[in-house]
Amino acid sequence: MNMRSVGRNRINRCVDTASANLARFTWMAPTSGLAAASFIASCCGCWAPTAAQGQQPVNPPPGAVTPAAPASASPAATPAEAAVLPVCTIDLALTGQMKDILANALIRSLKLPKRDVTLFLDGASDRYTNGQELLTATAVHFKIAQDILASKVEKFKHCNCSHGPLGPVHHAHLYFDPHVHPDCNIDLANAGNMKDIVSNTLILGLNIPQPDVGAFLHGAQDRYDDGQDLLAATAVHFKLSENLLAAEVKKFKHCNCKHGGVIDGVPEVLPGMQDDGLPVSKFAKDVTLHVVLHEIGHAVIREFDIPVLANEETTADAFATYYLTTYLPDRAVDVLVARTTSLMIEASESPSVDWRGEHDDDARRAYQIAALAVAADPVKYKPVADVVTMSARDIEKAQDYGGEVRRSWRRVLAPLWMPDGATSPMARTSFGDGSAFLIRLCEDGPGIKSELVRDIESALSRFDWHSQVTVDFVDSNGKAGWNRSRRTVTVYTGYIRRFIRQGSIEISPTSGLK
Ligand SMILES: [Zn+2]
Ligand SMILES: [Zn+2]
Ligand SMILES: [Zn+2]
Numbered sequence: 001m002n003m004r005s006v007g008r009n010r011i012n013r014c015v016d017t018a019s020a021n022l023a024r025f026t027w028m029a030p031t032s033g034l035a036a037a038s039f040i041a042s043c044c045g046c047w048a049p050t051a052a053q054g055q056q057p058v059n060p061p062p063g064a065v066t067p068a069a070p071a072s073a074s075p076a077a078t079p080a081e082a083a084v085l086p087v088c089t090i091d092l093a094l095t096g097q098m099k100d101i102l103a104n105a106l107i108r109s110l111k112l113p114k115r116d117v118t119l120f121l122d123g124a125s126d127r128y129t130n131g132q133e134l135l136t137a138t139a140v141h142f143k144i145a146q147d148i149l150a151s152k153v154e155k156f157k158h159c160n161c162s163h164g165p166l167g168p169v170h171h172a173h174l175y176f177d178p179h180v181h182p183d184c185n186i187d188l189a190n191a192g193n194m195k196d197i198v199s200n201t202l203i204l205g206l207n208i209p210q211p212d213v214g215a216f217l218h219g220a221q222d223r224y225d226d227g228q229d230l231l232a233a234t235a236v237h238f239k240l241s242e243n244l245l246a247a248e249v250k251k252f253k254h255c256n257c258k259h260g261g262v263i264d265g266v267p268e269v270l271p272g273m274q275d276d277g278l279p280v281s282k283f284a285k286d287v288t289l290h291v292v293l294h295e296i297g298h299a300v301i302r303e304f305d306i307p308v309l310a311n312e313e314t315t316a317d318a319f320a321t322y323y324l325t326t327y328l329p330d331r332a333v334d335v336l337v338a339r340t341t342s343l344m345i346e347a348s349e350s351p352s353v354d355w356r357g358e359h360d361d362d363a364r365r366a367y368q369i370a371a372l373a374v375a376a377d378p379v380k381y382k383p384v385a386d387v388v389t390m391s392a393r394d395i396e397k398a399q400d401y402g403g404e405v406r407r408s409w410r411r412v413l414a415p416l417w418m419p420d421g422a423t424s425p426m427a428r429t430s431f432g433d434g435s436a437f438l439i440r441l442c443e444d445g446p447g448i449k450s451e452l453v454r455d456i457e458s459a460l461s462r463f464d465w466h467s468q469v470t471v472d473f474v475d476s477n478g479k480a481g482w483n484r485s486r487r488t489v490t491v492y493t494g495y496i497r498r499f500i501r502q503g504s505i506e507i508s509p510t511s512g513l514k
Helices: 080-085 095-109 114-121 131-141 146-156 189-204 210-217 225-236 242-252 284-304 311-329 330-349 362-374 380-385 392-416 436-442 449-459 491-503
Strands: 427-431 443-445 469-474 480-483 487-493
Touching: 095 114, 095 146, 131 146, 189 210, 189 225, 189 242, 210 225, 225 242, 242 487, 284 311, 284 330, 284 436, 284 449, 284 469, 284 480, 284 487, 311 330, 311 362, 311 392, 330 362, 330 380, 330 491, 362 380, 362 392, 362 480, 380 392, 427 436, 427 449, 436 443, 436 449, 436 469, 436 491, 449 469, 469 491, 487 491
Parallel strands: 427 469, 469 487
Antiparallel strands: 480 487
């Protein structure tokens, strides 16, 4: 497949799909909903608290790992209780408390022989003046990276506590996901799953060299108890902010999934592709027309061997805009306003400027489309300029450089048109007629093509293609793309449904979308 997607965060390459390890150690209560107690509520196998809170606890006999109170002794928080978080008095600066937690971490998580742990920790409270010193010495003694040991200690910190939840166990960025992922098996609490996603994130998202990533992640699913540990250790190892890494991981979460397009970690279309039966909005049809013309731009470039001297995505946007303003002048204002608005919504939903990847950042794409439009007619396309808040000076400059672009298109396309009055027999449009949504999109009545389809057909049939070229609408998740070997532009309804949602977003003309 040689699909070129149109929107942001195109994720179609994945690096490591093999090492998902589904049967990981899980000791966190499973979450169910927002107020779920996904916290350390019980810790069987822990040393029970041996001293009142705040006091230096009496050291338990090392190795004598006694079970903690059963879970019922520390009842799961009800939503009302969870609102008032309990206070924990564990102080890991105290050598004795650090020693207790270390013993749990070393034996239960790092699987060190009880005997070795016992011998080393015996008398540790007297040998080390504070918890940090003991932690450092323990890491050295057992030849464990200190950051790994520290992350284990952090995890076991409350294993002797009887208080309820202190906060979400998962990273804030990983914790809340309101969307349903019907076909998704990814569980980022699972170290193997997290390893796969982190691998993609580091290599594809953060441009860290593959050998470095591979070296660090090799066997990581066995070194870390869960996804959160692995994430935290990865952030430390590559000197990344954990917040940043977690946010990137979220973007790549579904990169190995087969359940269709995902934007910023969220599937584009909700389960079942529910059909609300409403007409497809004019806004959505208008955006779709520019999207399809963009893909036809790829087709023209590839089928007629137009030199690709710079970014092809920008070129395809320019083709669509040039085509609209020149050959569909009655539709151009509405379509360009819709397309630039849609791109600005995409940009406003992104946490930061996306300057990587083949596509320009969406806001930049919107601006360039508007610039080329005002180069055709600054008065007529003023509404498009307003979407991207172009100043009078911006418009003046755009007329200058946009004029060159328009002339170039005129010359490049001149030999490719069918003779006046003729249409290419090689142009086809099709849609899956088992979909009510597609029937509403593509037909105005039984057998009567909608304006959108007619506009697409008229564009397609103007070119003197040497073989059949098809625009096909498919009722499924995904965006839109040109497939060279099939000579087909495929447009997925998931993308169009997204435009329908965007069309319902309130847009302030003065404050813009941000
Ligand atoms: Zn605690
Ligand atoms: Zn998924
Ligand atoms: Zn493209």
